Amino acid sequence: MRISNWIRTCTLLGGWVFVIGLFAPRAVAAVDSLKGTVMCGYQGWFAAEGDGAGVGWHHYGFGKPGECHIDLWPDLSGFPAEERFPTPLRMADGAVAEVFSSAKAATVRRHFDWMKESGIDGIFLQRFGVSIRGGKHTQFTDAVMENVRAASRGTERTWAVMYDLSGLRGGEVAQVVKDDWRRLRRDRKVTEDPFYQKHGGKPVVAVWGVGFNDDRGYSLDETAALLKYLREEEGGACVMAGVPFGWRTGTRDAVEAGPLLEVLEKNVDIVSPWSVGRYGRVDDARRQIAELQAPDAAWCGERGKSYLPVIFPGFSWNNLMRSRGKEVALNGIPRLKGQFFWEQAMARVKAGADMLYVAMFDEVDEGTAIFKCTDRVPGATPAAAGETGGMLQFATYEGLPSDHYLWLTGRIRQVLRGEMPVAEALPERVK
Numbered sequence: 001m002r003i004s005n006w007i008r009t010c011t012l013l014g015g016w017v018f019v020i021g022l023f024a025p026r027a028v029a030a031v032d033s034l035k036g037t038v039m040c041g042y043q044g045w046f047a048a049e050g051d052g053a054g055v056g057w058h059h060y061g062f063g064k065p066g067e068c069h070i071d072l073w074p075d076l077s078g079f080p081a082e083e084r085f086p087t088p089l090r091m092a093d094g095a096v097a098e099v100f101s102s103a104k105a106a107t108v109r110r111h112f113d114w115m116k117e118s119g120i121d122g123i124f125l126q127r128f129g130v131s132i133r134g135g136k137h138t139q140f141t142d143a144v145m146e147n148v149r150a151a152s153r154g155t156e157r158t159w160a161v162m163y164d165l166s167g168l169r170g171g172e173v174a175q176v177v178k179d180d181w182r183r184l185r186r187d188r189k190v191t192e193d194p195f196y197q198k199h200g201g202k203p204v205v206a207v208w209g210v211g212f213n214d215d216r217g218y219s220l221d222e223t224a225a226l227l228k229y230l231r232e233e234e235g236g237a238c239v240m241a242g243v244p245f246g247w248r249t250g251t252r253d254a255v256e257a258g259p260l261l262e263v264l265e266k267n268v269d270i271v272s273p274w275s276v277g278r279y280g281r282v283d284d285a286r287r288q289i290a291e292l293q294a295p296d297a298a299w300c301g302e303r304g305k306s307y308l309p310v311i312f313p314g315f316s317w318n319n320l321m322r323s324r325g326k327e328v329a330l331n332g333i334p335r336l337k338g339q340f341f342w343e344q345a346m347a348r349v350k351a352g353a354d355m356l357y358v359a360m361f362d363e364v365d366e367g368t369a370i371f372k373c374t375d376r377v378p379g380a381t382p383a384a385a386g387e388t389g390g391m392l393q394f395a396t397y398e399g400l401p402s403d404h405y406l407w408l409t410g411r412i413r414q415v416l417r418g419e420m421p422v423a424e425a426l427p428e429r430v431k
Helices: 103-120 137-156 172-186 220-232 257-265 282-302 320-324 336-350 404-416
Strands: 008-011 015-019 036-044 085-090 096-099 122-128 158-164 203-207 237-242 270-273 357-358
Touching: 036 158, 036 404, 085 137, 096 336, 103 137, 103 404, 122 137, 137 158, 158 237, 172 220, 203 220, 203 270, 220 237, 220 257, 237 257, 270 282, 282 336, 357 404
Parallel strands: 036 122, 036 357, 122 158, 158 203, 203 237, 237 270
Antiparallel strands: 008 015, 085 096
């Protein structure tokens, strides 16, 4: 049963103050349609030594002394001992720096509790093609998915599968992804979950990496065949494509427009252009969204397709790049205490967006996470980074509460649904 909306007004210092309690965050998420929702990407790929998954330090990068692949440090306040894993790093005060593992069901449930508390509707669970080709990594990926399924039911948040094709070679798209989707639907019966996300009457499945011009090993024809299969076989699905920012015009990060648009028109129900790193300042974000969203959305609308824009809070991958022998700046795209994130959302809503995708919930590798992260980070540590050397560095939330971006995402959802007015200024958080 849905929790009713409520509005409470009060008088303060002679003026009317609108106290926001609309669509209480704990309300059941919208399972049957993406319209009016704010969804997050969920990597779920973090594993630690000693977590029982058997894959070691996955995506944390503690492979050799002084190496680390994350720029944000997760806040483990309130985590019990069984959900905390010691790393080779130390905090400035000498305490052991600890991280979480996505293999732990209790930790994934904790993440979903945060979503419910802040009003986030659900997630697109990433399934990387290179991790579902068999072996221990497939077992780990499946275990995380089962954690997500249980957490979804327990918190009434929605979820859907998103296949990321990055790293797949020619000929693997059909073999790997088709076989996996068939197994998930027939054997695991994932789309029968009560909170598996639907849209247009069908379960949603997303494919990220369609039409990029960065010399991927697979072809556009291969992705077209995959999209067609997902849409028509195994009972049919509502297919979403994660496409380049310049998808409609065939510019910047996209392949030639003609063939790509033909693939999308024939085989896709939702188009979601990737915006992460495509702009890095507030004014540039406003300008590009104003220029691109209307024609992008119009192309989709004229063909009966939905349009799902991507927003992100900032970007930083200093430590990851150091491990690859490259020197980049910490906080390459500054967060500005949430202003960068907020203004993207406001620009999208003003331009007519009726759904949003937040990249990402838990992505600490590239510094786009919105979940709880801490300003208490490991102390200066020599970096083992090939020729660059130097020290490991970590980004912070600039003195803000660790749940600031969760809270802000919940406010963005309220604006999207017309429960708060569009405003350039960040909303004031009343404690």
